[in-house]
Amino acid sequence: MEARSVLIGMVFAGLAMAGTAHAQGAARALTDKECVGRKTATRLNVQVGALRSDAGNVVITVYPGDPSRFMAPRGKLARAKIKTSAPMSQACFFLPSPADAYAVVVYHDADGDGDLDRSPAGMPIEGYGFSNDAPTKFGAPSFDAVRFGVKPVGETTIRVKVRYPTK
Template sequence: MIHKLFGAIGFVFMLAAQNASAADLKITISQIQSGSGELRIALYKQADQWLTKSFKKIQEPAVAGSVTVIISDIPAGDYAVALFHDVDSDGKMAKNFLGIPKEPYGFSNDARGSFGPPSFDASKFAVPAEGAAITIKLE
């Protein structure tokens, strides 16, 4: 009986320790032109998965002006964010015949690529154990 009690107490402390090491990431998205559609936000943790396999994805209703979202339970480390304003709510980035985005988009560090998206390294930022706050301007 005592072993089960100590085991349960140990499990509770383990969960508390895990939650203590998880941080919140606060993302403020500015220059939103309209309140139609959704903001589709993807958080990436690894350079080799940049723009292909996100660590976390969230979707938030668009509001003209700016929106702040919080992604919780982020382990400390390096991350990059890519997002776009899905104005027509079809779940994908609208592009013209040349592949150029027709819907507003943005990346962490307000990184810009030439002839394509920026690299993970250009978009990368650190999330310490205390959490982080970033701002991304839509273009």
């Protein structure tokens, strides 16, 4: 009986480790053809994690280093809308230069309507996130809270955790 318990424990431990390895290994290398923008020497890979479902799309927006363009109408540098693949989806972008700063905003458009749905009070009701996992209290974080640098040549990978509003 004790040997059986040990065997069952080993099986569950193996399954748990396999699940962890799958979750950690879920990110695959994206090809240049899958990247947004004209090919350059500077590439940004954005991994969006903590997605709750496969429903809808993940929208990833990259902003340039100019704080006045952050979340401004027509301020974006690039945007990708990809089919959601929970728990992690990703996209890559060719960047025009290894500027000192970029910013990323993501949202999980679970209903696929092309917008970040909001409550009557203006609060998001779909999942969202920012580079550096910048915290939000009342409104969007500042550009300084979300800005990050990239490698001058090659690929920089950032991870953004999606936050879902509490009901």
